[in-house]
Amino acid sequence: MTLRIFLLILVSVTISALAQVALKRGMAGPIVQRALDGDDLMQKLVAVSLSPMVFLGLALYAMGAVVWLLVLARIDVSQAYPFVGIGFLITLGFGVLVLGEAVTLARVIGIVFVGIGIIFLSRS
Numbered sequence: 001m002t003l004r005i006f007l008l009i010l011v012s013v014t015i016s017a018l019a020q021v022a023l024k025r026g027m028a029g030p031i032v033q034r035a036l037d038g039d040d041l042m043q044k045l046v047a048v049s050l051s052p053m054v055f056l057g058l059a060l061y062a063m064g065a066v067v068w069l070l071v072l073a074r075i076d077v078s079q080a081y082p083f084v085g086i087g088f089l090i091t092l093g094f095g096v097l098v099l100g101e102a103v104t105l106a107r108v109i110g111i112v113f114v115g116i117g118i119i120f121l122s123r124s
Contacts, residue, residue: 005074009083012067017090019060021098026053082121085114 026032027048035047048054071080089111095101 013087015064019057023057026051
């Protein structure tokens, strides 16, 4: 795997992690939360679909998918896909830095295992 392919994978996974943060922010917004507390399904769908952060999250996912397609055009999916696990590391970092989420020992241990798994898979 070339450095360029690895960087494309990293860009794709990072964009997807940013999409998660945007979606979380959008779903945590007051308008969406009020709509989710109600019983009207249409009101819920409208509130979610009109949330700028939800829209941004979905747009970021689309961008990440386009970059991922560039990766898959160049290497086998079985070689590329294990690196998606890096997204767990990046998403945890964004969750802590952007959303103020807590880092627990269980999360750290889980991330370490994911990292070890990525190393084993990438070398096989």
